[in-house]
Amino acid sequence: MDQILMDFPHEFETQRLHIRLPLPGDGKKVYQAIQASLHEIKPWLPFAQHDQTEEETEVNIRHAHINFLKREDLRMLGFHKETGELVCSTGLHRMNWDVPKFEIGYWVDSRYSGKGYTTEAVDGLTRFAFRELHAKRVEIRCDAINHRSRAIPAKLNFQLEGILRNEDVSVDGLEVRDTCIYAKVKT
Numbered sequence: 001m002d003q004i005l006m007d008f009p010h011e012f013e014t015q016r017l018h019i020r021l022p023l024p025g026d027g028k029k030v031y032q033a034i035q036a037s038l039h040e041i042k043p044w045l046p047f048a049q050h051d052q053t054e055e056e057t058e059v060n061i062r063h064a065h066i067n068f069l070k071r072e073d074l075r076m077l078g079f080h081k082e083t084g085e086l087v088c089s090t091g092l093h094r095m096n097w098d099v100p101k102f103e104i105g106y107w108v109d110s111r112y113s114g115k116g117y118t119t120e121a122v123d124g125l126t127r128f129a130f131r132e133l134h135a136k137r138v139e140i141r142c143d144a145i146n147h148r149s150r151a152i153p154a155k156l157n158f159q160l161e162g163i164l165r166n167e168d169v170s171v172d173g174l175e176v177r178d179t180c181i182y183a184k185v186k187t
Contacts, residue, residue: 003071003097008132010068014124017078017087017117021068026077027058029086033109040110044146046171071097078121080112087112090121092129092138101137102129106152119152126156130186137185143168144178153182 011020022030031054034041042048052060067073075091087109092102104125108118122140129135142149144163153160160182167179 006071006133009128011076012124012128012132013081014120016081017121017124018081019076019078019090019121019124019128022061022064022075022077024058024062024065026086027061028054030061030077030089031057033086033089033111037107037110037113040113041107042171044143044149044171045107049171074102076125078117087117088121090118090125092125092133099136100133101139102133102135103139103141104129106149119155122152123156126184130184135186137183140182142180142182143170144180150180150182156184158182158184 011018013019031052034048034052034057038048047060064073064075068075073091073093074095075089075093077086078088078090079085080087088106090104090106093105094103095101104122106118106122126138129138138158140153140158142153144150160180162181164179164181166176168177169175170177
């Protein structure tokens with residue numbers, strides 16, 4: 001079956017979060033979260049390397065919405081269930097629908113950092129991938145020196161399958177970096 005015909009929920013809830021696909025109009029909240037978090041995310045994320053306007057962020061959100069519907073990339077946003085505030089961005093990326101397998105990416109609004117929200121979102125997304133998308137493999141890849149990012153798969157009992165040495169370049173292009181590959185599999 002062509003993945004574009006796959007029907008699955010576009011949202012789910014965890015204990016504290018409502019996690020859903022990006023919708024037109026979400027750009028303002030995402031822009032505000034990026035601005036509040038720039039210092040923490042800039043060392044790790046390519047999109048944080050250049051200034052973007054609120055309008056450019058909205059355009060990006062609308063592309064993410066379309067890509068979700070086309071099943072090409074499944075970005076999701078995590079909102080606090082009580083306040084409705086954007087807490088984090090996550091998603092299932094670099095998918096191979098034939099397996100099926102997915103890679104989880106994530107970043108948190110710094111105003112919510114250190115409170116377990118990202119771990120909660122990633123745990124929920126992992127369960128979503130196995131339950132709703134029938135994943136056989138879920139991966140998390142991160143820079144070996146990004147200790148905060150590495151702590152999340154470790155807390156969630158992902159297995160560190162290996163460290164690819166000199167596998168990538170830092171987002172500023174100045175250093176060669178190692179990449180950690182964590183995974184959960186379903187047999």
